[in-house]
Amino acid sequence: MTSAATPAAPAAPGTPASRPPWWRRLIGFNLLTAVVLGIGGYYLGWFIGHQISSPTFTYETATDENDVALLLAYLFGVAGFLIGMGFANYPVVRLLGRPPSLREKEEQGISRYFGLCTDHKVVGMQYLVGIGVFFFVGGLNAMLIRTELLHTTPTVVGPSQYLSLVGMHGTMMMGMMTSAILGPFANYFVPVMIGARRMAFPRVESLTFWLLMAAGFILVSTIFFGGFPTGWTGYEPLNNEAVMGMDSYIVFFALVGVSMALLGLNMLATIITMRAPGMTWSRLPIFVWSVFATSILMVLAAPVLIATLTMAALDRTIGTTFFVAGGGGSSYLFENLFWFFGHPEVYVLALPGFGIVLELLPVFTRKPLWGYRLAVSGMLGVTLLSFLVWQHHLFVSGINADLRPFYMLSTEIISIPTGFIFLCVMGTLWKARATFTVPMLFCLAWAFNFLIGGVSGVFLSDTPSDTDTHGSFFVMAHFHYTIMGGLVFTFFAAIYYWVPKMTALRFNERLAKWHFWLMFIAFNSTFLPLFALGMKGMPRRVSSYAPDLHGLNVWVSISAFVLGFSLLIFLFNVVYSLIFVRRRAETNPWHSKSIEWQLPSPIPVNNFTQIPTFDSDPYPYGTPSPPAFGEAAAPAPAGG
């Protein structure tokens, strides 16, 4: 953000004239210090780990592997990174009984994007770029997977590297993308939408981002330790016998769990306590409701994951046998605990998508949201039910086989609240005055994709039918339809809709439309045939398959490459429109009546000069149209 992009903001305190020279500014709590302390912590942990771990351990395994050392190295490294970033300053200063004398870093300039910043809008931008980078790394893994599957036998990469690719792709997408919408868009817009100046816990907000970035690097570092063979589910006891790369998975997912739980808590606290006058629960924008529901899931599900992975780490290091049958443990325990987290987790991915679609549709149909209460109860219903269905992942495992009718019922019941969302989408489209802008196209694509995903889910929820499809490409197609079709498509809808507000710059519309159509067609061309492949007997995560499935696999691979190419168009559009052309976006290009669009672009540091009051929900579209909110929402310069 240059000062040219924020004409409303006067020069912030601490203008360049009063700044120390650049080399002085490198000393202090910043990214450089964080990286140095992170590397230092890593080697310290490595050293301590080698000192304390039992010599019989390395003797027994007959390798030079030492999980204790690697786990400690990761933990010390992360701690060093966070301390270097400045996250310990506030607690330490307060513990010493001194008043907090810390800069809030609400300054202008590019440097605030590379450090601990308590401005929720900066954190939103950090998340958008950070998650975007890891999304492309995960996508690249998918391209390599599809390249391997051009052949019926392992050809391009070995079977071990193939499993690492599958594991990294899955874990990256399921871990990093949990915050794909909550990270960038909820952090950026939830405080604005509810009329607050900041999040409830701004330092925690920044912490969730930097934790996630540290976690992402740890996951990528698995390639230096042999990768991990378990896929994103990390099933025991394969987990226990895997090489050191498995520790990267454990630390990664545990840190993601911490980040998720903190993000959820922060969102809940913000939404519950910081709503402006008049922002009653029944006027809350539906996107904020979806964030609220997602946050409940994050807070309740993530701790289970952290506990499970701690047990897995203990099994791997100090020889406990929670999950090892030979020592009295049970592989069922891991499956149970993992899916108790894992199923809410997939709704953590899906629910924000519901919110985006329902938030955007009124703007582009020029109609109020149809069935607001139904939509809210749908989201809360999904939230509640998602904790009662996890054993449908274990229908053929033999665990609690007598309870399968219950899990079949609860799984199918979850389609009722999901159906509410569809009814609200259809109701909002009724007699609409729709304009098919790029965000609108992505929302409609969501409806199509999620419909296919939902209907295929009915086959999976039916135990007899699931016997054929469990663990096959059918499941893979199903969850790509719900997660990629549900989350990633709405992620792009949100990018095309909100980034003009966040950056005050506009995308090239022609490139955006190319991106959408190519992505939509290639996505369906990639994942529809996978249903057939799964039915015909192709299991997940294999690098060799029956020769009669070769033709379909080649088709899918080529479609996947086109899908990858469509994302390159997006990337090109970002670089071209936001870095080179830099055409200024209008303040409210979509003529939205939501409050964030009434503020200048980009939104000034403290959002409002005066806290606004609300007297309706943000959807006063249609005839006749009442005002959206009180006059007090007049845009304000920074520092007001």
Place this chain on the structure above:
Amino acid sequence: MREPNHARRLMLIWLIATVIVTPLVVILVGPNIPPGNASEQASGHVTDNTVLLGMATPVLLLVLIYLAYAVIFFRQPQGAALEGPALRGDTRIQTVWIVVTSLMVLVLAVYGTVRLLADNGAGSGSGPNPVAKPSGPKLPVQVIAQQWAFTYRYPTYGGVETPHLELPRNQMVELHVTSLDVVHSFWAIQLGVKADANPQVDNVVFVKPTHLGRFEVRCAELCGIWHGQMFDYGHVVTPASFQQWIHQQQVTFAPVTRKLPPYKTTYLPEPTRRGE
């Protein structure tokens, strides 16, 4: 221009489409869905999938037709900036929707449960003590999974363990699936059978093959680097040739059988350690 009655038109299009497409899907697509009719359980799955498809088709059509209709007819006129009608919900439509979806869900769940129990677990791994047990004589066969192969043990034929799987036609088979190391999943694709192989767990599946021929066996749970290579073929044969084959196996593997541990439902695996 008077606005047409959209609701009636939509309803009509949907009804016509449903009346035409649903029977086509049920008659033409349904019976061709894998896994085919190699066993009672597989045939059951084909029936189940056809029923589910028949129920899903009208729903799929409703939403798709609605979306297409909305995209075509509910547009902003070129160059205009009109507002739509300020509709905020309709209690009647919402109630109907909730009641209909709830009823469909109940039907689905009841149907699934009935089929699961009536078909003796429908070919899915049903744990050590399945509630639904078939009556009559059963041939017990143990499936032992380990990295990265399946072996089969026939306890009623002297506990012989062989790397080949043959099953007699029209005989109810009781498969006991277990693992010696990590979690695997025994998937006999054409028989419609899938059961996870867990260490220290006896996972029972019932299957009654009805057609002679070859079927594929694959591992369906990620079990390490050669997971993709963990497949072989089984055969459904006539009872007479099964007897002949199993006696031949007993003779061939007699030296091995003598050294094997006695038949048990599970075998205590060694704690897994790297480098072994």
